[in-house]
Amino acid sequence: MEQMTDKTIAFIGLGLIGGSIARGIKRSRPDIHIMAYMRTRSKLEQAQRDGIVDEILDGVDRRLSQCDLIFLCTPVEYNAQYLSTIRPFLKPGALITDIGSTKTNIHEEIRSLGLEDFFVGGHPMAGSEKTGYENSTDHLLENAYYIITPARGLKPDGGESASCESFSPNVQRIVRVAETIGAIPIILDYREHDRITAAISHVPHLIASGLVGLVRDNDSPQGLMKLLAAGGFKDITRIASSSPEMWSQICLTNARPIADMLERYIASLTQILADVKEGREDSIYRFFDASRVYRNSITDKARGSLEPAYEFSVDIVDEPGSISTLSVILAAKGISIKNIGINNNRELGEGALKISFYDKDSMEAARRQLEKYKYELSPR
Secondary structure (H helix, E strand, C coil): CCCCCCCEEEEECCCHHHHHHHHHHHHHCCCCEEEEECCCHHHHHHHHHCCCCCEECCCCCHHHHHCCEEEECCCHHHHHHHHHHHHHHCCCCCEEEECCCCCHHHHHHHHHHCCHHHEEEEEECECCCCCCHHHCCCCCCCCCEEEEEECCCCECCECCCCCHHHCCHHHHHHHHHHHHCCCEEEECCHHHHHHHHHHHHHHHHHHHHHHHHHHHHHCCCCCHHHHHCCCHHHHHCHHHHCCHHHHHHHHHHCHHHHHHHHHHHHHHHHHHHHHHHHCCHHHHHHHHHHHHHHHHHCCCCCCCCCCCCCEEEEECCCCCCHHHHHHHHHHCCCCCCCEEEECCCECCCCCCEEEECCCHHHHHHHHHHHHHCCCEEECC
């Protein structure tokens, strides 16, 4: 792995993801000078006391002309707005990147400003139910996917399967950032990124919220649906508890891919509705069977869509012996682990390590034991 060559880095916004990137960089490269700006100055002062931020900025000003790399880490609707104010302070060879979960909006702004030679997009696929710099860690992005989107996109034949060395020097600079903090870089066309995230993240959030609304609007006066909602319903609607402000902005900045995927989903629902109404047993069976087969190809759960998932995830540092230590803690109490693996996509707040168990009692015993040792756990 080649080392980062950028020596001075600025962060516009220093929340959970920006703070975690800064911490990860400082952990591996304490020699890199980091400056940062955000509206809540007290958090910047805390980051300075933590040794993460070396220089506090009062705003977007000429001090940015010292920077080799500038991270835009504000909400997606604001990142693009900062470009025109940053532009006058870019020195030759400087590079801007972002961490937004939608890419087309900022790439179009980059093109309109003629900044293609100064920008590479980024999307670290990790998150938490907690927000803010105070909840950032230097290992949040370890073994998480870090999507990198070149400014001019990729050719129609793709490029994500090519080696990182075949891309431009600016793209390789962001690859080195991802590798420095322990993330897994994946290079995608920004339009393909938005299409993928619409299908695997944005539309599922809409569906989850829609299911919650379905129960809310059709429940009995006694609230029996709400009372009995558990298991599968709570599991597939957990993401409906996410920030409405954030997800409304995601829908607005990725409207076209989301609309396309929603139309495809509505068409599939229309088909299964017709099959149910007409009692087409073979079609209904094929619907469930095809979904089961594909779902099992991307999960480590046991076969059978109705089997409960006895699992949770753990926030753990990727260092020698960390998994062994956790295993010894559980083994000392006679708790058997069914499976253990890395969560590479952690946007929904999961920890880095996912552990599954054979039954509920084992899962709960493991939860109690790990919490006793101050491990941070997530439901899934």
